[in-house]
Amino acid sequence: MDVVQMIRSVSRPRRRLMLIVVLGLAFLAAAWWAIDRAARLTATDAAAEAARNEAEIMSAGLQSELDKFSLLPLVLAEDPQVRALLAGSTPQAPTLSRRLEDLARQTDAAAIYLMDAQGVTLSASNWRLPTSFVGSDYSFRTYFRDAMKTGSATQFALGTVSREPGLYIAQRVMQGGRPVGVVATKVEFDRLEAQWGAASEGVFVTDRDGVILLASNDAWRFRATDMQRASTRDHALDRQQFGIARLEPFELSERHGGGGLVAAPLLDTEQPIALDGWVLHLLVDPSQRIAASVATGRLYLLLALASVGGLIGLAFYSRRRREKRAEAVLAARTQTLREQLNQANRLATLGQISAGVGHEINQPVAAVRVFAENGDRLIAAGKAEDARGNFARIIELTERIGRITSELRRFSRRDAPEPRVFSLADAVDGALLLLRDRLDGARVALSMPDAAALSVRVRAEPVRLEQVLVNLLQNALDAVGGSGSVTLSVRTDEAFCFLAVQDDGPGFDTEASQLLFQPFATTKPGGLGLGLVISRDIMRDLGGDLTLEESGRGGATFVMKIPRA
Template identity: 30%
Template sequence: MTGLRHRRSWVVLIFLAVVAALAGTVWRYGYLQALEQLARRAEGDLALASDRLSTELQVYQELAVLLTDHPMFDALDDPARRVAAQAQLLEVADKTAALDVAYADLSGRVLVSANGLTPEDVSGTAYFRRALQGALGSDHGVRAPLNRRAYYYAAPTFDATGHVRGAVVVVADVASIELAWPGNAPAVFFTDVNGEVFITNRFELLFWTRPPGGIGLVPPDGPAPEFRAAQTGVHEIWNIRWGPYVPERALHLQRHLPIVGLTGEILVNAAPARRLAWLQSSAVAAICLAFGAMLFLATERRRTLAQANAVLETRVARRTRALSEANALLRQEISERKEAEAALTRAQADLVQAGKLSALGQMSAGISHELNQPLMAIRSFAENGTEYLARGRADKAGENLARIADLAHRMGRIIRNLRAFARQESEDVRQVDIVAILDSAIELTGARMRQDAVTIRFVRPDRPIWVRGGDVRLGQVFVNLLTNAADAMEGRDGKTIEIEVAETGPLRVIIRDNGPGIDVPDKVFEPFYSTKEVGASEGMGLGLSISYGIVQSFGGDIRGENGPDGGAVFTVQLEPWQAEQAA
């Protein structure tokens, strides 16, 4: 008994260790997936902020260029013309919100200024020296007499001989550009070549600089706050305590802006990604523990019944030996009863165990694999709908909501079909359009294909082609084939999937890719056979096995082979729909 308890304790400990390892794997995978989605949104936010900054500054750049040919800069030696030119420049500055607009001669002396905020001599500035070379000059910084953050543009003016005779200087107020940014946007800041934060929507980070190590930021004065950087997959995560409006755990991305001479950087809160990963791993651990508890109780019950049966057999044998000499007929009846009871007990135990294992196999083999594609599409349409609502485009948001409702209805049909397939039931064979089913599969996998830069070439017939089958399950077959082709071509250039409907001879749907091909074509339709790496998305090895069963249930056939030019070729043969068959 002690040895049995010891073995049971080891089994429980091993099971808990496996569950912990599985939950950790799910957490890691879910966290990386969530960070990938967060990075895509952060890249969009950073691109939007960078484009907004470039557009704002471009207004002042174009203003400087447009003013170079203005006649008000002619004959500024006349005091009256200077007064008139100053009035015109003041009007331009007021209309464009520029801090100052000025004109300097060839020596760098400012002859006229809208607000008088430009230094009287700009000959030593980099932007003016660039303008003297006949090109557009630009610079930024905090300089007297402004003592404010400003961006400078200098455009050269030319005389009748084509020589530079001066420059138009336009000074942009950086603070006014920052005030126009949304207040609920992630933390964005722009650093110059010296690593100093010059523009940001978090004013507490203003003038922070990059330390000598090249990672993070330190304030211009005072001690450096806590900072740690970690690499999670391909993503850089910063653990910081820089203020109440900067996330403590943030995903860091950057983008170079050579046009304005700055580098845009963004910090996006990574806490939601961790919460989602914990939720997924907790759900997997809870399911595994529940299954383990049920299996443990079933095993304990079976062991108890076996012990009781052994005790009963011992007692019956003892009594049988006592009565065997008295009545041979009674001995025979008792022996037959013992055999019947033992056979019944074994049959009941085997039937209960087989039923539980069968139900478990049916549920785990279908639901997680079949619902992933519609769920990904629903999530994509939901994100698009949210974005359209934010932009005030209710009609487009309504279209996305309608597609979500359609996909939810389709998921319900998929669940019913999976239940029927798991019970070895068949969906009613009816007339379906294989062209429409292929269009639906291509649309369902469109986001994945665009993300992986996969080109789908579908030689689409210009009319419906009717076959015997079910639209939901046939659609899932082609979704599985398309996603498997995309997975096989991962890391390659020029990824292409070709789809052809051949009507000569047996009706066939041919799907080709330019991936590495199939290692063992004879095993590709076996359950749990997969060439994907452990932990890879959808790498359970059930997709092609389920697809094979679906096509077989409709009287068709599916086979996979390697093409003559490389890549995999899957051929799905289906039975055409004929009126006499329907009759």
């Protein structure tokens, strides 16, 4: 029996009601679809506009770098020492190399070097290094040949000596109306690519043939975005320029972001760069923005439906009761409900902020109280000098509280005090001091490194380093609960000290571990989700990092990467 037969089989009043219900459901489905579509389009447009603005900023930063380095070969091509060396003044080579070395250090150029008309390098900024260009023949390089022909040239290629990719900017040197050599600058973009990787879903720059030259992800470099053009390339030249004969296609492993409420394809925003057809691509995941817009649209629809339902109910009720009074009561109730919802929202926001601040300053406040009580007893016992030491620690702890609360503001401002050199033991002792009461009251086995391991000297800001360690230790104690073990271990290399905090708690599943360092993502009931985000931000600001390490033994292991002195 279809819907029409069902409607005909019932009485006229019920038939009318069923028809209204069917039409209402159809309208609801259509409205739901229309609002979702409009919300998606609006959010996608907003995300695309924001991506375009961000891409313009990134491209302007890259263009500024390119403009700065483009001036170097132009100026050096007119330099008297350069001309003298090309004219055959061999004693000028060491002097010019030292000048180029200083110039490369000042400008952050990877290398600056001078080649004669045959492409042999006479002088280079890296002349002291094992990878020195001096004596190397670069006549096979496209940038050398093009510069000798046209005056200037650029080429992005893999270094034949360093094997590091970079942009070569070349300028011809003229004497007596004929070309006598080429000045070249190699520019590497490691720092810029790292900044891109930390600030976006992904950024890459392609040349005019669609080959990726710069990328926030190293695995994307020297891949082809246009395989049709890539199939016609000269494989011998590609091996010479990129170190690979055949360019692999560029394929993102994740073409969709988000999850949960919505999923949306990544937006690829393009921004031209004024260099030989370069184009900057910014990948943006609009899923969160779309999810928020869709949720808001659905909420408005539900509120509208609720309002319509209320009006219909009020109409039926007003036939039997006093219409005006019923409308006033409903309006008052609606207003009260809105006020309660607004108040609940404000309280929830306040709770999140209070939880975050309390999480960071609870232990210093407890320590202040302990020192104050001890100081009071010491004064009563006539030990004023000992009490003075307690009060000095109170001053330090109150200053630390101020610095900790400032860290929450600093998370958005991204400023930080100057680091200094101190022993790792100082930071560990300070963190354990703040957590002494909790450690004493818990049945947790705490394993410590030996004194020799803790004696390593590091360069950091002590209070902020302690803050990160306290946060990790608190998380470890929360993870193991009433009993368990927490282990501190230290390992070092030439540049960094690695302080690991390991617990034998339940650990994290794959999904939770991927969200650990995202703002407001937490596995704790009532947690704010900023502790690990702020901790990683602190470590990176100090020149290190904070990572979750796979131990293979259960639990969780967080590793603080700290620069050595």
